[in-house]
Amino acid sequence: MVINTLLAAAAATPRSGAIIHLHGIDWAILAVYLLFVVGIGIITGRGSKTSEDFFLSGRSLPAWITGLAFISANLGALEVMGMSQQGYEYGMMTANYYWIGAIPAIVFMGIAMMPFFYGSKVRSVPEFLKKRYNEGARFINAFTFAVFTPAISGISMYALAVVMQDFLGWHFAPSVWVSAVVVLVYTFMGGLTASIYNEVLQFFLIVLGIAPMTIIALIANHGWAHFKKWIATHQLPFLTPDQVAAAAAKPGTAAHQMPATQWMHTFHNTLTQNNPMHITWPGIVLGLGFVLSFSYWCTNFLVVQRALAAKDMNSAQRTPLLAAFPKMIFPFIVILPGLLALPLLPHLFxxxxxxxxxxxxxxxxxxxxxxxxxxxxxxxxxxGLGLTALMASFMSGMAGNVTAFNTVFTYDLYAVFIKPNATDQHYLWVGRIMTIVGIIISVGFAYVVRGQSGIMGYTQTIFGVVNAPLIAVFLLGMFATFTTPAGGLWGLLVGTATSVTLWVIRSYPGLPLWHHYNNNTTGAFWGAVWAFCAGAGATIVVSLFTKKKKDEELVGLVYQLTPKPPQDANLPWWKKPIVLGVLALVLTLIINLLFW
Amino acid sequence: MMDLRLPIGIFFVLVGLIMVGYGVVSPHDIPNITEKVNINLYWGIVLLVFGAPMTIFGWRAEAKAKSEMKNKKP
Structure with a gap:
């Protein structure tokens, strides 16, 4: 939903001439970057000899690498641009997507869920569902993931090509194909290792390429204190001349503005909807902070795969926990420039x-x-550095999607339904082929979206809607012994069906039903909460009447039935998951209070 | 497996050198603000300060891993 407005705008607006002209030095920086990402693919490709090397990096990487890749795979170009857009549109409330909508879930994932994902030796999230529940649950999760992931990647590709076209005057086809071929070369050769290694390079590049914008925007505003003075004396959002004229034509009509100081807070005035996002705190905490956030960060294979590549259990647990720290400062890099742009580029709509x-x-x-x-x-x-950072953010997102897609397709669809019991080399070969297929589908979808722009908003929304209630089935699978295979399957089906139905109801205001909200964000948050309740309810009710698996089959998958691993007393404090998790939560709480 | 700090470090040293060199040869201030800041020079130095230790640590780890491999072989 963050991204949909951006995509819709990109599609709806006419193209103008290039407004940025690159110099030789900018091209040189871009060329050095492309050389390095391809080089890393070639070097890591030498180590990919088995399917586990290709799909899971041989489970051999240290935590700092998988941790940074964990963030980077999620940090697509649309994320960077979408967050700065929301910084301008809503201010610091956007940071709730990080400080409420990411960190608690990431910490929970590292401390509570990772022992079961990593400890059960599953190769993918759908495989966990197979072991805990049944083949049907695996199929639903794997199928939706395999269908939507390359499509989402294609949408991102399209949107970046449009930005490059608008700002640099590049043609659509070369923008799409050059980036696709670069990502193809390194993911084809090096698999997940190449993707993860490049994601770490891309992480630093994104930070070092975009962070100067915050510093420059502060200088341009003559400092933070001066910016706050501007905020204290203005009303937002900016009104278009048409809106001003409409308000003037009808005396007494309120122009929908509020003090710009609202833009400096995350939770101010959330008892009512009188805040920039027009949402209330229960929606933020329950919908975003619990259901949507936990469903994404704790069950989406795109991010879980990075942790599965870690070299041992401690590193796997620390993967999300180490990621939490840079994640909590990202709002200052991606949201703050949008907020600081308000006085610098006023009257943008x-x-x-x-x-x-x-x-x-x-x-x-x-x-x-x-x-x-x-x-x-x-x-x-x-x-050149900034644009390379935008390109890098796009490539890290795309490679993340492609490597997750080829793994799920190979392990959870091909090896189960098409050709079980084949040799490891055969699956390695299938994985490489699916890398090419995934990228071709992405490119194809970018062209489809170019011709029929309405598709992209629907695709993104539906994927979000389908995933919204997943956490219900995972939590009941990992932390309750009574849930049965049929319960898990029906929980997935009912949760997803409820989520999709509620979205349809919200999309047609004419329907005489109760599930209507005065803005899409609130609707999406509450839709997720109700879908979670439906999914959890269905899992519990069906489990009460169906046969559960034997306890011995659930060892390593369910908390109560899994022996606690011995604690390594010699671990330094900074390697203890619980210490890192508590530290991350305390720091997040402090930042939240600072911007309350 | 290659130590990842090495390519990351070399990348930022290279880009840092390009930006510092450009900042010295062709000083560009930040456009559209009153303060004069040769941002390419300063940010190039930031990249070098980040990239150089990464390169050194990565290179030392690579060298150590290679010598351990050699010692293991016989």
Whole structure:
């Protein structure tokens, strides 16, 4: 939903000429980057001799590498641009996606769930569902993941190509194909290791390429104190001339503005909807902070796969926990530039807004506030670094999707339903072929979306909606002994069906039903909560009437039936998962209080 | 397996050198602000400060791993 406005704007707006012109130095930085990512693919490719090397990096990587890849795989170009857009549109409330909507789930994943994912030696999340529940549960999870993942990657590819077209004047086809071929070369050769190694490089590149924007935006605002003075004396959001005229034409009509100081807080005025996002705190805490966040960070194979590549249980647990620390400071890199842009680039509106009777182009909308700020404040040289960082964020997201797709397809669909009991070399070969297929589907979908832009919003929304209630079935599988295979399967089906039904109801305001909210974000948060309740309810009810698995089959999969691993007393404090988890939560609480 | 700090370190040293060199040869201030800041020079130095220790630690780890491999072989 964050991204949908951005995508819709990109699609709806006419193209204008290039507004950024690259110099030789910018091209040089981009060329060095491309050389390195391909080189890393070639070098890591030499180590991929078995399917486990290719799909799970031979379970051999240290925690700091898998931890940074854990963040980077999730950090697509749309994430970077979407978050800065929301920083402009909603201010610090956007940080709730990190400080409420990510860190608690990431910590829970590391401390409570990772022992079962890693300890059970499963190769994928759907395989966990097979072991805990049954083949049907695996199929549903694997199928939806395999269908949507390359499509999501294609959407990201399309959106980045549009930005490159709008700002740099690059043609659509070369933008798509060059990035696709680069990602293909390194994921084909090095599999998950190449993807993870490049994700770590890309993580540092994104931070070091985009962080200067926060510093420059502060300088341009003459410092934080001066910026706060501006905030204290203004009303937001900016009104279009059409909105001002409409308000003037009807005396007494309130222009929907509020003090800009609201933009500086995460939870201020969330007892009512009188805040920039028009959402209330129960929706944020339950919908975003619990259901949506836990379903994504604790069950999505794209991120779980990074932890499965870790060299031992302690490293697997520390993968998400170490990721939590940089994740909590990311709002200062991606959201703050959008917020700081308010006085610098005032009167930006969404890309599909009409101003004085004209649809404003993407290059003048807040949907593209990050590239707009780069165009304004990055000189040649730094501009090359910034644009390379945007490219890197796109590639890390795409490679993450492709490596997760080829693993799920090979292990959970091909090896189960098409050709079981084949040799390891055969599955390695299938994995490489599916890498090519995944990228071709992504490119194809980018072209489909180009021709029929409405598809992309639906695809993203449906994927989010389908995944929303997953955590119910996982929590009841890992922490309750009474849940049965049939219970898990029906929990998945009912939870997903409820989520999709509620989304359909919300999408058609004419339907005379109760599930309507005055904005999409609130609707999505509450839809997730009800879908979670339905999924959990179905799992519990069906489990009461169906046969459970024998206890010995559930050892390593369910908390109560799994022997606790001996604690290594010699571990230094900074390697103890519980210490890292508590530290991450305390720091997040402090940051939350600072921006309360 | 290659020590990842090495390629990351070399990458940022290279990009840092490019930016520092450009900042010295062709000083560009941050456009559209009143303060004069040769951002390529300063940010290039930041990249070098990040990349150089990464390269050194990565290189030392690689060398150590190679010597351990050699010692194991006979």
């Amino acid at each position: 969404p890309g599909n807004t009409t101003v004085n009777g004209h649809l404003i182009p993407a290059t003048e909308s807040f949907n593209n506030v990050m590239p707009l700020m780069m165009a304004r404040y990055y000189p040649a040289g730094l501009l």
